[in-house]
Amino acid sequence: MDRNLLRDHQRIDRDFFIKHNNVYELFQTQAKKYPEKIFTIFPEYNRAFSYKDLDQEIIKRASYLKERGVSKGDRIGLVLSTSPDFIMFYFAAFREGIIVVPINPDLSSSEIAYIIADSQARTVFYDKPVVEKIVVAEKIHGLEPVAFVNVSGINLTASAKPTKVSGVHYNDKAVIIYTSGTTGKPKGTVLSHLNLLADSQVISEWFQFTADTRTLCILPLFHNNGQVVTLLAPLNTGGSTVLVRSKTGLKSFWSLIKNYNISWTSVMPAILTIILAAKLERTDSSMIGIICGGQVLNEEVKTHFENQFGLPIFEGYGLTETTSFACFNRFPAAKRKPGTVGQALPCNDIVILDQAGKAVPRGEEGEISVRGLNVMCEYFGLEEVNKKTLHGGFFHSGDYGCIDDDNHIYFRTRKDYLINKGGEKIYPNEIENVLFAHPTVDECAVIGVPDKLLGQEVIAFVKLNSTCDQSVFKIFFEGKLAHYKYPKEIIVVNELADLGEIPKGPTNKVLYRALLEYYNRRTN
Amino acid sequence: MNKTTKDKLDNILKKVLQVEITDDLSMETVSGWDSLRHLQLMAKIEKEFGIELDFKDTLAMTNLNSIRGIVEKYVREK
Secondary structure (H helix, E strand, C coil): CCHHHCCHHHCCCCCCCCCCCCHHHHHHHHHHHCCCCEEEEEHHHCEEEEHHHHHHHHHHHHHHHHHCCCCCCCEEEEECCCCHHHHHHHHHHHHHCCEEEECCCCCCHHHHHHHHHHHCCCEEEECHHHHHHHHHHCCCCCCCCCEEEEHHHCCCHHHCCCCCCCCCCCCCEEEEEEECCCCCCCEEEEEEHHHHHHHHHHHHHHCCCCCCCEEEECCCCCCHHHHHHHHHHHHCCCCEEEECCHHHHCCCHHHHHHHCCCCEEEECHHHHHHHHHCCCCCCCCCCCEEEECCCCCCHHHHHHHHHHHCCCEEEEEECHHHCCEEEECCCCHHHCCCCCCCEECCCEEEEEECCCCCECCCCCCEEEEEEECCCCCEECCCHHHHHHHEECCEEEEEEEEEECCCCCEEEEEEHHHCEEECCEEECHHHHHHHHHCCCCEEEEEEEEEEECCCEEEEEEEEEECCCCCHHHHHHHHCCCCCHHHCCCEEEEHHHCCCCCCCCECCCCCECHHHHHHHHHHHHC | CCHHHHHHHHHHHHHHHCCCCCCCCECCCCCCCCHHHHHHHHHHHHHHHCCCCCHHHHHHCCEHHHHHHHHHHHHHHC
């Protein structure tokens, strides 16, 4: 691999061997090695595809894209949920060097239209459930040149002829994933084939995936985690994956694992909380571990889950901008360091920087900054944001944390979520940890709200499984939290007609911003 | 589906999803029908009808028609 071709923030001072030039080449290698082996299973569709069968479907769609005049460097939008069509167009695009823009089908017409316009996608594939949204979106000014194609109406018979594989380089762009971010419009995170290859390769090596590894892909494919951890990482070893929509799959979590002999899955912390609260019963003996990241996993939840189900959770940290994970706790479970998000992956370096961009001493807190082969190329078309976040040879994450003497990383909080109460810094998760330990609390989230006197105050939202008085919590906090960290108010969401649940995004991430907006509406 | 079963099922859907029952009711048309709501809906149906849904059925119960059809199958087999 030629380091000179990489951007400053993608270079590391050591050799790293990438086995393939592009993601389709990785797939093709496994298809040649394991042609008859099942690679993808879609329980909702009652369909399964061997490597060979899937390759034939990919080739048909690659030919179809060529016939439509979509070529290398063009963008296609996929407004598709987890489905065979998503996977087939995903790999077909990679085969041709076409850039995939996955779009959450649950977004509104205007949100879908924004992403299509911003990414400059010229062809957009969708399926039946979003027809009405697409009808609205295609009339939006500026989208007139875009071709909207319903995948159920495509005739692929004429496209069955295999075409020559295009020359796609590892440095070519592969996907643009739109992140909701904490403020403003969604940003398009541009990931190259190298990003996807490097991150998925190290994850499969880190957890010692083999050809027998079978993952459960329960996080949506329009996000990086689903794509990288539970689709591309098992692909690296010729493994397989069972893909379900998170919306329907959670109730069947353990049944899917048992029936399909699944060994690994990747989830957001809130999914573990929901499984615990729903009292779902584990019946399999195939699972090795659960990969977890995306938000802070509270120690209480982790311990409770591990004790309840006898299954280790491997916590890590990463962002779409680092393709998926940038650090993980060590495998096997005995090597984990509790309270940390583990150590940097071999394909990236992690440092903690102060506001001036200087590395802070070990143990001191600062901004988590990452460089390496899995760090995004750029934000699409956002020069000013790129200058702010990609400089000095690092990607500046906007997250706070520290590194100890053993190179273990402690994630503290998202910069925007850090509560500053009269000069005292408070991390929401330290309060959430205590709240979770209370037997009546099923879910909780802590935010900072504006306060005239102190700058910010602490507010907790809780979902309770039985009634509990505020005064009981106050007694419970004694000896566990410093007094200044006590929430000013504990809002019980089950008692609110206009909220009901702690709001979560499509990957079950808690939407702290939505809670703040709710609180502001309520108080104004 | 007999009227009692239909009414019981419609009430569960109304209560959990907080919507009025329409023929096109589906996961795609109800904005609050997320993973958590689906889990609650399935649990409520199991409890109210005294049935245990197969995991493949819970994956398929994504609209009014499929829910009615699948619940009817279980009730008949009871």
